[in-house]
Amino acid sequence: MKLKQMFLGLTMCLAFISNAQNKSKEVLFTINDKPYYTDEFVRVYNKNLDLVKDESQKDLNQYLDLYVGYKLKVNKANKLGLQEGQQYLAELKTYRTQLSKNYTTDSKVTKELVDEGYKRLQKEVNASHILILVDENASPADTLAAYNKTMVIKQRLMKGEDFGTVAAEVSQDPSAKENKGNLGYFTSFRMVYAFENGAYNTPVGTVSNPVRTRFGYHLIKINDVRANRGEVAVAHIMILKQKDNEEVTTAKTTIEDIYKKLLQGEKFEELAKQFSEDKSSASKGGVLNRFGSGQLSSEEFENKAFSLTKENPVSEPFETQFGWHIVKLIEKFPIKSYEDSRIELENKIGKDDRSRLITNSLTEKLRKKYPVKRDAKLYSSIVKLVTNDFYEAKWTLPADAKKYSATLFNVGTRNLSGTTFLDYIYSQQKSGIAIKPIEKLVEKLFENFADEHRNQYNNENLENEFPEFASVMEEYRDGLLLFDLMDKEIWQRSKTDSVGLKAFYDTQKNKYQWKARVTSEIYSSRDKETMNKVLAMLKKGKTPKDVKDKFNTEEVLNVMLYEGTYEEGDSALPQGTKMELGLSEITNKGEYYFITKVNKVLPAGAKSLEECKGKLVNDYQQYLEQNWVDELKKEFTVNVNQDVFETVKKQIKK
Structure with missing residues (x-):
C-alpha cells in the first residue's frame, strides 16, 4: 500500500490540473482521435517545473514526450478493462468518499466548533450532576414528566438543600450513591456535547437549569474551574490493600520498605517489576499510559502525578481507594498549539454529538438548494x-x-x-x-x-458542480489505473524475468563497476593513550576479540570496532587509508582516533549480477518501460499539432 501511495503521489503531480479554467485552449495532440488540450499541458508543465530534478525533463520537447507517454498508458489501461476491476473500484470509492468530505460538510460550522473546543480545552471544570433518566425518543408526555421532576429538584436546591445529599437521594446515575454526583475535573470532548455546553456555560458555585442529553435531564453544579494541566506520563508501584486492618497495615509497611530501597539507589523499574501488584503495568516497569485530569478513577492519584517535577520526580508513598502507591514522573505534556490540535479536534468533532450541528447546517443549505x-x-x-x-x-x-x-x-x-x-x-x-x-x-x-x-x-x-473536484478525481482515477498497469506490465516482469534480466546485465556490465576495495578492521576511541595500547597489541598479532576483551566491559565501551569491505573513497574509511595490506598508524578526526587494519585488497572490476541487482532491476524497469511506450505509440495513433506546440513553447518561454 505504501508503494501505491507513493506512486499515486508522483503521478498525480504529473497529472495535476489547476482550479483555474483557461477558456483559450487548443488541441495539442490526439490519441485515437481523443483530444488533449494546451491549457492542461501548460498547467502541468508549470506546476511541475520546480519539482523536476532531471534537467532534460524541463526541455519542452522531452516533456511533451513524457506527457504523451503518460496518456498512452492510461489509454492502454482502459483498453485492457482495468477500470472494471473490483479492487480498483473499491479503492476509487474509498478515495472519493474521503475527498467528498471537503465538499459535503459545512467548513464554517466546523471551524467554529474547533475554535470553541480549543478555547474550552484551556480550562478544566469540576462539576457535580443530578440525572433524571428519559429516553431521547420518549413521548412528549414522558419527556414533560421528567422535566417537571427535574424542576422540583432544582427548587429544593434553590431553597438551600445540599447538592451532594440531594444527588445521593434522587439522582438516577448509579454512581451518585457513592460520589454524591461529583464527576471530578474534565475538559472539552470528555462529556456528551450538550452536557459540556451546560457545564461551560454555568458559573462557578451555581446550578444550571435542566440540561437535556440523550440520557435524560441533568442539573449541573460547577464546583471549580482551573487551567488545564495537560497530560502526564508516569510509572507507579502499587501494593493493594485488603479489607481487614492487618492487611492494610501490611500493605503500608511493604510500600514503605520499597520506598527505602528507592532512597538507597535501587532502580524504580526493577522494583516495580518485582513488587508492584498492578499486573497490567508491573512487567513494563510500572509505566502507565499518559493521562489528563478526569481520565483515571482516582483524583488523589492524578493530583499526586501532576505535582511531580523534574527536580522532585518521585513521590513518597500515598494512599488511594485502591491501595498504596509510589509514582515516578516520566514526562509532562502541555496543551498543544491550535494548529497542532486542529486536525485532532476535527476528528473528535466528527465522532461526537457536535457532528450533528455540521450535518444539520449542511442539510439546511441543501433544503434551500x-x-x-x-x-x-x-x-x-x-x-x-x-x-x-x-x-x-x-x-x-x-x-x-x-x-x-x-x-x-x-x-x-x-x-x-x-x-x-x-x-x-x-x-x-x-x-x-x-x-x-x-x-x-x-x-x-x-x-x-x-x-x-x-x-x-x-x-x-x-463532479458536475465543482470542476476542481472532477479534476482531482480524474487524476486519482488515472493514477490508480496506471499503478495496476505498471505493476502488470513492468514491475512484476522485471522481478520474475530472470533470463531477460541476465541478458540486459550482459549488455550493461560496464555501468556496474567496483572501485578498488579493502576488507578492513577499523578501531576507534576518544582516548589516544588507549589507542596506543591497541596499536601495540595489533602489532603483536592480537585478534579483535583480544582487543575487545582487554578494553571493554558490559558497562563501558572504550574501543569501538567495525569490520567490512569498503570501496576506495568510502566515507566509512578513516581519512588517508591506503588501499594496501597492513596496519595503519593512529589517525585523528574530531574527537576520535582511528586505526585501520587492511586484511584483504580487492581490485577494481565488474560487479556480479547479484552485487548490483537493486540498481540493475531499476534500470531494467526503465528499459522495459521505454520499449513498452514505443510499442504503445505503434498500437495507438498519436497526432501532435506541431504548429500549436510551437505556439505553446513561445508562450511558456515568455
Whole structure:
C-alpha cells in the first residue's frame, strides 16, 4: 500500500490540473482521435517545473514526450478493462468518499466548533450532576414528566438543600450513591456535547437549569474551574490493600520498605517489576499510559502525578481507594498549539454529538438548494396506508404498491416515486421513532427521506458542480489505473524475468563497476593513550576479540570496532587509508582516533549480477518501460499539432 501511495503521489503531480479554467485552449495532440488540450499541458508543465530534478525533463520537447507517454498508458489501461476491476473500484470509492468530505460538510460550522473546543480545552471544570433518566425518543408526555421532576429538584436546591445529599437521594446515575454526583475535573470532548455546553456555560458555585442529553435531564453544579494541566506520563508501584486492618497495615509497611530501597539507589523499574501488584503495568516497569485530569478513577492519584517535577520526580508513598502507591514522573505534556490540535479536534468533532450541528447546517443549505414540491394527492394517499402497527414493527407494504409508483417529488434531475417512499417507511420500523400521531410520524419520515436524497444527489453531482473536484478525481482515477498497469506490465516482469534480466546485465556490465576495495578492521576511541595500547597489541598479532576483551566491559565501551569491505573513497574509511595490506598508524578526526587494519585488497572490476541487482532491476524497469511506450505509440495513433506546440513553447518561454 505504501508503494501505491507513493506512486499515486508522483503521478498525480504529473497529472495535476489547476482550479483555474483557461477558456483559450487548443488541441495539442490526439490519441485515437481523443483530444488533449494546451491549457492542461501548460498547467502541468508549470506546476511541475520546480519539482523536476532531471534537467532534460524541463526541455519542452522531452516533456511533451513524457506527457504523451503518460496518456498512452492510461489509454492502454482502459483498453485492457482495468477500470472494471473490483479492487480498483473499491479503492476509487474509498478515495472519493474521503475527498467528498471537503465538499459535503459545512467548513464554517466546523471551524467554529474547533475554535470553541480549543478555547474550552484551556480550562478544566469540576462539576457535580443530578440525572433524571428519559429516553431521547420518549413521548412528549414522558419527556414533560421528567422535566417537571427535574424542576422540583432544582427548587429544593434553590431553597438551600445540599447538592451532594440531594444527588445521593434522587439522582438516577448509579454512581451518585457513592460520589454524591461529583464527576471530578474534565475538559472539552470528555462529556456528551450538550452536557459540556451546560457545564461551560454555568458559573462557578451555581446550578444550571435542566440540561437535556440523550440520557435524560441533568442539573449541573460547577464546583471549580482551573487551567488545564495537560497530560502526564508516569510509572507507579502499587501494593493493594485488603479489607481487614492487618492487611492494610501490611500493605503500608511493604510500600514503605520499597520506598527505602528507592532512597538507597535501587532502580524504580526493577522494583516495580518485582513488587508492584498492578499486573497490567508491573512487567513494563510500572509505566502507565499518559493521562489528563478526569481520565483515571482516582483524583488523589492524578493530583499526586501532576505535582511531580523534574527536580522532585518521585513521590513518597500515598494512599488511594485502591491501595498504596509510589509514582515516578516520566514526562509532562502541555496543551498543544491550535494548529497542532486542529486536525485532532476535527476528528473528535466528527465522532461526537457536535457532528450533528455540521450535518444539520449542511442539510439546511441543501433544503434551500434543492427545494422539494411533493405531489399532495399521492402523499395523502400514502399517509392513509400507514397504521399504528408501525410502532410495533408489524406494518406491511400494501399488496398493490405499484399503484403508488408515480413521481412523489424531485431532487434536481432525480425523480423519487411514491413506491420508493413506501419502501423507506417500511425499513424504518425498527429505528426507534415513536412520534405520534401517525400523520406526524409520516411527515417526519418524509422529511428524513427527502434529506437523505438531497445529500445523495449533492454528493453524486459533485463532479458536475465543482470542476476542481472532477479534476482531482480524474487524476486519482488515472493514477490508480496506471499503478495496476505498471505493476502488470513492468514491475512484476522485471522481478520474475530472470533470463531477460541476465541478458540486459550482459549488455550493461560496464555501468556496474567496483572501485578498488579493502576488507578492513577499523578501531576507534576518544582516548589516544588507549589507542596506543591497541596499536601495540595489533602489532603483536592480537585478534579483535583480544582487543575487545582487554578494553571493554558490559558497562563501558572504550574501543569501538567495525569490520567490512569498503570501496576506495568510502566515507566509512578513516581519512588517508591506503588501499594496501597492513596496519595503519593512529589517525585523528574530531574527537576520535582511528586505526585501520587492511586484511584483504580487492581490485577494481565488474560487479556480479547479484552485487548490483537493486540498481540493475531499476534500470531494467526503465528499459522495459521505454520499449513498452514505443510499442504503445505503434498500437495507438498519436497526432501532435506541431504548429500549436510551437505556439505553446513561445508562450511558456515568455
